[in-house]
Amino acid sequence: MPDERPYDLVLFGATGFTGGLTADYLARHAPGGLRWALAGRNPAKLAGVRDRLAGIDGGLAGLPLLTADVTDPASLRVVAERARVVASTVGPYLRHGEPLVAACAAAGTDYVDITGEPEFVDLMYVRHHAEAVHTGARLVHACGFDSVPHDLGVWFTVRRLPADGPVTVDGYVRAGGRFSAGTYHSALLSFSRTGQARHAARARRAVEPRPESRRARAVPGKVGRAEEANGWAVPLHTIDPQIVRRSAAARPEYGPDFRYRHFAAVQRLPTVLAAGVGLAGLIGLVKLPPTRRWLLGRLTSGQGPSAEQRARSWFRVRFVGAGGGKTVVTEVAGGDPGYDETAKMLAESALCLAFDDLPPTAGQVTTVTAMGDALLDRLVRAGITFRVVDA
Secondary structure, eight states, rough: OTTTTSSHHHEETTTSHHHHHHHHHHHSSSOOOEEEEEESSSHHHHHHHHHHHHHHOGGGGGGGGEOTTOOOOOHHHHHHHEEEEEEEOOOHHHTHHHHHHHHHHHTEEEEOOOOHHHHHHHHHHHHHHHHHHHOOOEEOOOBBBBBBHHHHHHHHHTTOOOOOSOOEEEEEEEEOOOOOOOHHHHHHHHTTTTTHHHHHHHHHHHHHHTTTTTTEEEEEOEEEEEGGGGGGEEEEOSSHHHHHHHHHHGGGGGOOOOEEEEEEEEEEEHHHHHHHHHHHHHHHHHHHHHHHHHTTTSOOTTTTOHHHHHHHHEEEEEEEEEEEEEEEEEEEEEEETTTHHHHHHHHHHHHHHHOOOOOOOOEOOOOOOOHHHHHHHHHHHTOOOOEEEEE
């Protein structure tokens, strides 16, 4: 990346809820000398964020502000061409994300976001991976709770197993926390587009190379009692297994035949079954434009849980890995998953791409493929726990 670019990092979307938390984290924890800027469509709101950051660090009173809008590709090109890394919190990404990805791919600029939208990630691979490979840009999606703890947690686990035979890992997720309007809107949009998501996944499979002489799978699993879950294990259909599978396809450390299953760990199955019935009904309603508009209006963009609510939130993901006659149990744990820790993960991912000595990669890659141990070490120093429970 050319040193003459004026900014190491540009945060796009700092006036939103998670974007604001990411800006706060950078104000408190960014290394001295970081050349960074805030970008967004509303200069007055950006100035308000900068004023808040100056209360954290007086040296940020002159933090540069860049006006850019997803409906103005020229403004996004300016942002991408002036930055080494761009971090985006502007979702739903299916609606707002592609123009910035395109600008970064064209400019050879590293890009990170916090999307959990599989359709968006698949479309961006089909449309922009090849150009990013050509320009050297690293496009790293899902750099928040989706999917950093799971991707790095499986990586942390498989490296404690022999890699000369089949390897299996099961992940069990427990979390307590609330969601913001951005997460709510992204989820409803995804629920309304199940057919389009399947089409995007097929389009990606048609062009994405598969590993030679190796196999990497993510399979759904079944509902059942599980000692590791301390109760019931319920298949969790999120983007996380897809990210894990792509990391496994890219790295020989996962063995010649790798399989991952992803579960929510719950204590009371009837509660989960009732929630599943409610979710099925919601998916049906959100496909109808009138009810979708009504549901989207229930939460306004920029809303989210209070600091007190976030302080009471937490997550734990336990992994059970097996291979070569050996079993290992590991755990990744931290605080508020959706917001405080997501902001931390996004910021540290951007800083990792900007400053750490990383293996050469380009195109759309996962956090493990792009950053691996360097990001894991950063997150441990930032307070997220990665530990071996039993080996």
